Amino acid sequence: MEGNKEDAIKCYRIARAAFDSGDYSKARKFANKSSRLYPTKNNSDLLNKITDVHTNRAKENKKASNGSMPDFSTLHGSSASTESKPTAPTFTAEQMNLVKRINSCKDYYDILGVSKEASEVELKKAYRKMALQLHPDKNTAPGATDAFKSVGKAFSVLNDSEKRHQYDLYGPEGLSSVRSRRRNSSSDEYENDNAEFDPQELFNMFFGGQFPNGNVRVFRRGNTYYYGRNENRRRAENHQRRHHEPQTNFGAMMQLLPLLILFIVSLMSNMLISDPVYSLKYGGEYTxxxxxxxxxxxxxxxxxxxxxxxxxxxxxxxxxxxxxxxxxxxxxxxxxxxxxxxxxxxxxxxxxxxxxxxxxxxxxxxxxxxxxxxxxxxxx
The missing domain is CATH 1.20.81 (Receptor-associated Protein)
Incomplete structure (x- = not known):
């Protein structure tokens, strides 16, 4: 849950400001959200204060109903009694068990639920399934964000043949040799390899920034991730993309010409190169x-x-x-x-x-x- 601490602090500040301004409904909403992300003593004290305020209001309404003034709160149901009840969890027991299982796993294969002989297709299938189940927009259980990041990290390692080989031989420490080789080959590539892993970018690569049945977009500011539906932004990007597309078929063909030439050269090279006589590993035609x-x-x-x-x-x-x-x-x-x-x-x-x-x-x-x-x- 350490990954949710920053978001929990932000929710607590919003709840505190709403409480000070008298907006107790908003204060309760963000205080409950902060508790789900990362429980703290300050947030617990704030929830107790909000509960005391609603309890006192309920007593005052009851006294007023016994006198000459009617209890207007009963016209729409007692909001005080409703808000004083603890918020019911918005996640299922199955989602909570899945999050606990992922966060308790240390082995990348166990995280994705595949064997060590899993193929690339099996890895992608397992990642798609786990990512949809653990995405913070679908799973609000405590620790879901950390589990979502763990699934993305496991797939990024196992889907890379070089990283997977080092991981199979030496575990997570073996991945340092991959980074050292990339550091020697290219400084830019080394910077990218050591940059903070972004699970949302991996999710966008598979699902185009949205769920298969929705328009959920994922974007990032600094080290904080935000999730939301932004149809206007998507339309603006599509409009800008169409505006910069070539206006003629000739321009499009000229842009594709280098790729076409490269494809033809690669095809001719493969036709001229014969298969090796032997292989040090068993597989394929080498049996x-x-x-x-x-x-x-x-x-x-x-x-x-x-x-x-x-x-x-x-x-x-x-x-x-x-x-x-x-x-x-x-x-x-x-x-x-x-x-x-x-x-x-x-x-x-x-x-x-x-x-x-x-x-x-x-x-x-x-x-x-x-x-x-x-x-x-x-x-x-």
Whole structure:
């Protein structure tokens, strides 16, 4: 619920100002909203004051009804007695249980409710379902905003093949290696990667800024998110977009010409490039298992492999040497990254004076380095 604290403070200030000005109905409304977002003692005291005011008003109305003046509040129902009742929750038990489950999960796969072998299609399907159920406009249970952000964060990591690979190997800490590589490749890309994650932008990407059956738009000011229906704004944007569109078909064709040329060049390149002979991973057409004779490296080939590479032939020996070189290079790169991660964690522990972090760095797994060492130990 920490993510709702800023919005809760704003609601409390509005409720306090309404109470001071005598608008007790508005004060109760925003005080209840602040309590749902982030309960505080100040807000609880304010609710008690509002309840006392309504109770006193109800007593005064009752006394007036016993005298010469009629109790006009009964003409439309006793507003004092109605407002003094606690506001009923606007969320269901099912929504509350879902929010609690998401906020208690630490594993990204558990958050989305998918297995570690989930495909891209399954990830997108799971995200769509969870995002619609947890969006603050649909789910007002306490902690729904934090759960909504967690779902978006989990999908953004698992939908990125590089981030997902690092997460599967080392967990959340493995994602730091992805950020370090992006920092070396491009400063702008590094800034974007380290910017605060925006779950609403991800939601807009899937649903166009609105629910499939509504016109709900999501926009952001600073670090605060706002939700609302803004049909006029959408129409203005569409009008401005149409105003800047090319007025002639010739202009549109000229803009599409570079993309068309790029598409044709890419298509011709794919036609000229043949599939690789082998793969270090099982999958697709590469289902036939083989092993090199020197380092006993496992690799996979197509079913027609034996037609082109005979046993004991020179091309087969050359291919196995290429497989071993490729595998060793891959292990070296991964080993280097493991050592960098281990050293970075150790330095962080020294910098902050954390013995736990230093111990964690000492126990940091270097599987690729160990495999590389074993590989050379069993070499002939």
């Amino acid at each position: 036939l298992h083989r092993q090199t004779r020197n380092f006993h490296v496992d690799f996979y080939v197509k079913q027609d492999f034996t037609k082109h590479y005979k046993k004991g032939s020179v091309p087969l020996r050359q291919l196995e040497e290429t497989v071993e070189s490729d595998y060793i290079e891959q292990l070296r790169n991964m080993c280097y990254q493991e050592r960098v991660n281990k050293e970075n964690l150790r330095r962080k522990g020294v910098y902050f004076g954390s013995t736990d972090m230093i111990k964690k760095a000492e126990a940091y797994p270097t599987k690729s380095c160990n495999e590389l060492e074993k590989l050379f130990q069993r070499s002939p």
